[in-house]
Amino acid sequence: MNTYDSARAIVVGGSIGGLTTALLLRDLGFAVDIYERTPTALDGRGSGIVLQPDTVRWFTERSTQRLADLSTTTKYVQYLDHANSVIYKEERTWTYTSWGTFYRALLADFGTEHYHLGEFACGFTQTDTTATVRFVSGREETADLVVFADGITSVARQRFDPDASLHYSGYIGWRGTVPMTDLGDKTRTLMSDAITYSVVPQSHITLYPIPGEDGIAPEHRLMNYVWYRNVPAGPELTELLLDKRGFPGSVSVHPGQVQDRYITEMKNTAATQLAPAAAEVVTATKTPYLQVVSDSRSAHMAQGRVALIGDAACSARPHAAAGTAKAAADGWALAAALHDADGDITAALAKWEPGQLELSESLLARVVSMGTRSQVTNTWTPGDPELRFGLYGPGR
Template sequence: MSRYDGATAAVIGGSIGGLTAALLLRDLGFSVQVFERTPTPLDGRGGGIVLQPDTVRWFTERSSQQPQSLHTSTEWVQYLDTDNHVIDRDQRTWTYTSWGTFYRALLADFGTADYHLGEFACGFDQDERGATVRFVSGRTVTADLVVFADGITSTARERLDPTAQLIYSGYVGWRGTVPEHELSDGTRELLGNAISYSVVPHSHITLYPIPGEAGAGRSGTEPGDRLMNYVWYRNVPAGPELSEMLIDKRGIPGKVSLHPGQVQDRYVDEMREAASRMLAPAAAEVVTATATPYVQVVQDVRSSRMADGRVALIGDAACGARPHAAAGTAKAAADAWALSAALDEADGDVAAALRKWEPAQLELSSRLLDRVVDMGERSQFRNTWVPGDPSLRFGLYGPGR
């Protein structure tokens, strides 16, 4: 019998990090409920995810689902010049998934009975007996443990560290996907088995293939069924220029991102023209073929605290780091796995487990944030992003790790 049988946990945020935490807590014996702020299922949102060991660990160790069915893979990391010539190539295997594919798999394992949509957590209080979360709907939930996995705009972070503020990097990420079969033969051949980079002054783009939405009986992971995914980093000054760009087609200003189909046409047109002029032709073909590109504001934030009594912050809620190390989902999963281990080793004392768990995760956040800030500065402002430099490799714990 688990020491947590009969204990309750509330996870605030039903994305990949929140679902990973919920599954691990349930394995410890907690009765877990997940509360997601959006009113409709998250399926299909977002683009590609680089799968690092912590991200996929649930499926390799505890799930009956086969991880091979969830990802694509490539064998090379390559840099292209403006004539599509490969100027640096390193044999290094990486695997990828799409946000929707991975989310669906985690939700299938957790189930929907205790997964609540349309519940926006706006505050919490706690005492020695439990923590109570308040929701905009008027609902309140009291649990022995509350895990906030509610992303970079976390409502709980301000309670734990009021000084932690979002800091704009000076650039945005244009993102999108294109069905691989819509690309030219030459582009498919050049990009299909690699992470590909095109580095230009004050900018770079990264591309790799992810699972597509294939028909019945198909996984979407085979060449031709896949999507080519990319993120292109472009400088936009803070202030009126950025604010105007983040007003969507409905006239609603955004702070973190604009979703597919919401970016004003004039910005999409300019982005496509710039891609054709600046990037390697294969990369430009992918960008210009994207039907509904979208924009992600690249920002940093790190809380100096991740635990307070019975309340924990994980993933982007605790540390939102630039995507250059492809470690965002890995960090959320690593936080969840470390929390599970600390709780397992504790004698049922939730607060003591959180105190033990916090220091190492804070240190991991600090190291990751320092590294990705340097990577971004090298690319976007210092122009010292050198093709093939091993210090620029993906990895949560360090380059290539």
């Protein structure tokens, strides 16, 4: 019998971090329910994910699904100049997936019986022995452990740290995907086996191939990108973030909802500024969307028997490709602490918190520095090892 066989856990937020944590808690013996605010299954808007060891650990250690069936791999990192010439190239293998592919695989392992859609958590209370989550629907659920994995707009973060608000970086990310088969032969050949960068003054774009909705075969793959562009805070940003319905976006503007004039300007600028191969991908995108690049970090991640993980606890700029890895790492570390705590949930959370706070702090400092080098000081230098992906440090 496991220590937690009679215990219940609630995970608020059914994204990748929440699903990973829920699976690990269930393996410890908890009866786990996930409550996700969206009314339908998540789709991730087609975004790509750079896979790091913590992100894929569930599939390499415990799942019957094969990571190779969920991912694509490239052998090189390369930088292109304005003439499409490769100005730097190194052999460095990275693996990628699409957000939707990875989400569906985790959900398949967890199942849908205890995965509840359309439940927006709005607060919690706790006693010495239980924690209760309140939902806007009027529902209340009580458990021995509650984990908030409700993302960058977490409603719980303020209860852990009232000062942990979102801080706008000064730039946004244009994101999108294009079927590899829609690209010209030269571009496809140049970029199919590499993560590719095009660096221009106060900006850069990163591109890499990911699985498509129909699988990982070359004919199904998509070229995924994020292009960072400076937009000053104030009226210019506010206007950019108004979608076609007139609704303001705080963290993103969804595919199909970005105002047409901004898409036209973005594609025209890509054609004149970026390496031709990168520009071809951007201009071929049918429904690009916007991500507001912001930072936040809670000074606390544990409160009695309630935990805060992933982007809810620390949302860091994407330059280290470590967002999903950090969420998964929080979940794995929490499970390890609970395993060692012999049933004492509050002691486990208290032991778990300091290490994850330290990891958040170091990651955030590093990505802020990386973003400054690209968007402000123009010191993002091709081949600099300090610019490598990694949760625990460059290349780590």
